Structures are given as C-alpha cells and as structure tokens.
Amino acid sequence: MDLLSMVGMATKRRADYFEQARTLANKYKTQPILEERMKAESKGLTKGLRDKLMRWDEYERTMLDKTLTSALAAVALGTKNDKSNEKMEKAWPIIVGDMLPPLAKFLAETKEYIDNGTLRLGDQTVDFADYDLDGAIPGAINLDVDELEGINPEEEGITEAKQGRAIGQTWAGLANRVSRYIANPVYAFFCLGEYMFAQDQGNKEMRRVARMDKRTCKDCKNYDLQGWQPIGSLPMPGKGCTCYDHCRCFIEYR
Numbered sequence: 001m002d003l004l005s006m007v008g009m010a011t012k013r014r015a016d017y018f019e020q021a022r023t024l025a026n027k028y029k030t031q032p033i034l035e036e037r038m039k040a041e042s043k044g045l046t047k048g049l050r051d052k053l054m055r056w057d058e059y060e061r062t063m064l065d066k067t068l069t070s071a072l073a074a075v076a077l078g079t080k081n082d083k084s085n086e087k088m089e090k091a092w093p094i095i096v097g098d099m100l101p102p103l104a105k106f107l108a109e110t111k112e113y114i115d116n117g118t119l120r121l122g123d124q125t126v127d128f129a130d131y132d133l134d135g136a137i138p139g140a141i142n143l144d145v146d147e148l149e150g151i152n153p154e155e156e157g158i159t160e161a162k163q164g165r166a167i168g169q170t171w172a173g174l175a176n177r178v179s180r181y182i183a184n185p186v187y188a189f190f191c192l193g194e195y196m197f198a199q200d201q202g203n204k205e206m207r208r209v210a211r212m213d214k215r216t217c218k219d220c221k222n223y224d225l226q227g228w229q230p231i232g233s234l235p236m237p238g239k240g241c242t243c244y245d246h247c248r249c250f251i252e253y254r
C-alpha cells in the first residue's frame with residue numbers, strides 16, 4: 001500500500017478509528033497501560049505474520065489501524081476526558097502527518113525483506129515471545145529504559161542496512177520496529193492531549209523536563225535548561241530531539 005492509498009483508507013475509516021480509540025481509552029484508562037498493551041500487540045502482530053495467521057494485506061491494514069487508533073486513544077487519555085472528541089479531531093491531521101509517511105516506508109521495506117527471503121514466513125527458529133522490545137536482557141526488569149539516543153524509525157532501516165546491523169531483518173527486530181509505530185508513540189500523543197487540555201485550562205507557560213539520566217540526549221537537556229517558556233513555544237517530547245519516540249521528557253504547565 002503506498003502512502004496515498006494509506007491516507008485514503010485512513011480518511012475513509014476515520015469515524016471507525018475514533019470509535020475504536022474511545023473504546024481503547026476506556027478499556028486501558030492510563031497511558032502506561034495502553035503503551036504496554038500495544039507493545040504486547042506488536043509481538044502478537046509480528047508473530048501472526050510470521051506464522052502465516054494473517055495475509056500480508058491484513059497485516060498491513062492492521063498496522064495502519066493500530067497506529068492510528070493507539071495514537072488517537074493516547075490523545076484522548078491526555079485530555080482527561082475534557083472535550084476529548086474535539087481534541088482528537090484537532091490531533092488527527094498531526095497523527096496522520098507524523099505517522100503515515102514513515103509507516104508506508106516501513107511496510108514497503110518489510111515487504112521487500114519478505115519477498116527477498118530475508119524474513120522467512122513460517123520461520124520459527126527464534127522464539128521472540130519473551131524478547132524484550134527495549135533490547136534489554138529477556139526477563140530482566142529495567143526501570144530506566146527511557147531515553148535511548150537513536151534515530152527516527154524512518155531512518156532506522158536505512159542506517160541498519162548501511163551498518164549491516166540488520167535489526168529490522170529478523171523477526172524479533174521486526175517486532176521491535178512495529179512497537180515504534182503502535183506502542184512508543186503513545187507517550188508523545190498522550191503529551192499532545194495533555195497540552196491541549198493545559199491550553200484550555202488557561203495555562204500560559206510550559207517547561208520540558210528531561211529525565212537527565214545517561215541516555216538523555218543533548219537536545220532534551222537544552223530544552224530542560226530553558227525552563228519556563230510561553231505555552232506553545234517548546235516542542236512536544238520526541239520532537240526536536242534525537243531520542244525520537246524513546247523520548248520520555250515530560251511537560252509541566254502553569
């Protein structure tokens with residue numbers, strides 16, 4: 001599916017996505033639970049494709065659906081149910097513009113890996129069911145996997161290929177990249193919902209607080225150092241920094 005068809009399909013199914021997003025938000029209730037749930041779904045979805053439980057076109061459509069509904073649900077949760085429909089409407093073009101171009105490329109690349117045999121359908125040599133999507137040791141509890149300085153999901157495949165790291169070329173690696181579309185962005189879109197809520201409440205200033213651990217990138221540190229700024233003048237977490245979707249800066253308002 002090329003980008004245009006993808007945007008067309010998203011536009012056509014928009015009302016369904018809004019309804020599904022409201023259901024998701026009501027079901028999972030908090031941002032961390034929604035994100036965890038979507039991480040689990042990243043594995044399930046990858047496994048479904050590998051084990052031929054879904055055809056390629058089903059997989060592609062499910063990726064599109066889950067990318068959009070999880071982002072919308074995240075916005076809804078951020079708005080604390082205050083005029084959330086209206087805010088989801090406002091967030092829709094941002095979600096489509098941010099997510100669909102890299103998603104279209106990512107899917108095309110996955111298709112290529114399948115067609116050329118890099119990813120073999122039915123290959124069960126690696127069990128990634130307990131594979132930690134943050135790259136930590138399987139089973140280990142890692143509480144500060146927050147800001148991994150990295151590259152954006154769109155460039156990831158290109159860089160991997162150049163460096164011969166082939167992260168997206170294994171099934172476990174693919175599950176990890178799927179989570180960068182359907183799970184990791186939940187945080188940034190939750191922050192967007194919170195931002196809209198804060199604006200409605202009449203807040204005038206914002207500040208972006210970085211985690212300041214060893215993984216925090218230079219950009220995030222710089223935003224943190226700027227302190228209080230007029231509302232709307234600082235980028236949302238994951239924007240304007242090299243942590244991208246791994247950014248876990250938080251925004252405060254007053």
Ligand SMILES: [Zn+2]
Binds near residue numbers: 216219241242244247
């Ligand atoms: Zn950063």
Ligand SMILES: [Zn+2]
Binds near residue numbers: 220
């Ligand atoms: Zn950050």
